[in-house]
Amino acid sequence: MIRSRLATxxxxxxxxxxxxxxxxxxxxxxxxxxxxxxxxxxxxxxxxSAASLNAEYVQINNSMSKSVSLKGWTLTDAAKHRYTFSxxxxxxxxxxxxxxxxxxxxxxxxxxxxxxxxxxxxxDTATLRKxxxxxxxxxxYNTVRFDYRNC
Numbered sequence: 001m002i003r004s005r006l007a008t009x010x011x012x013x014x015x016x017x018x019x020x021x022x023x024x025x026x027x028x029x030x031x032x033x034x035x036x037x038x039x040x041x042x043x044x045x046x047x048x049s050a051a052s053l054n055a056e057y058v059q060i061n062n063s064m065s066k067s068v069s070l071k072g073w074t075l076t077d078a079a080k081h082r083y084t085f086s087x088x089x090x091x092x093x094x095x096x097x098x099x100x101x102x103x104x105x106x107x108x109x110x111x112x113x114x115x116x117x118x119x120x121x122x123x124d125t126a127t128l129r130k131x132x133x134x135x136x137x138x139x140x141y142n143t144v145r146f147d148y149r150n151c
Contacts, residue, residue: 031063033070034151035139036095038126040119041147048116053101056119058126060098062090070096072131078124083112126151 035058042055058075062068070085075098083098088110090096096110100118103111112118119126123142129135139151 031065032137033060033062033064033068033090033128034137035059035126035128036061037148037150038119038124038139038141039148040124040141041121041144042117043147050101050103053114053117054099054103054111056100056117058098058119059095060090060128061095062092065092067091073136074127074129074131076127076129077118077120081114081118083110085110 037057037059039055039057042052044052044055046052060070060075067089070088070090073085075083075085088096091107094108096108098110098112100112100114102113103109105111122144123140125138125140127135128137137151139149141149
């Protein structure tokens with residue numbers, strides 16, 4: 001009886017080890033597209049200027065080894081202000097900064113086009129969604145002790 005229990009325990013242990021040793025499926029995604037920083041309390045005294053508005057921004061990083069089309073993806077705050085990416089591809093291992101005001105769009109910098117601040121200085125939530133509406137990432141803050149939040 002004891003030998004039977006020991007044999008059963010050995011079989012269970014071997015099966016568990018085999019399950020643990022199974023490698024992840026081929027082609028499993030490594031990395032993601034995610035929010036990395038919100039600079040919500042822009043520096044300076046020239047309140048409302050384009051320079052001050054553009055010092056308020058959100059950074060999005062693609063940590064994957066391939067480019068990702070962000071066409072139709074949206075970035076919103078808790079008040080539902082919405083930035084929509086038009087035809088845009090975020091390169092592999094690249095970061096894009098979405099500034100609040102106006103400017104010339106480049107691969108590394110996009111501009112919301114707002115004439116006033118988007119991000120509250122005390123608390124807010126950034127939400128990044130695919131063109132299907134599926135949430136990709138969120139980042140929240142609830143403090144006035146800092147001017148930015150690393151996500």
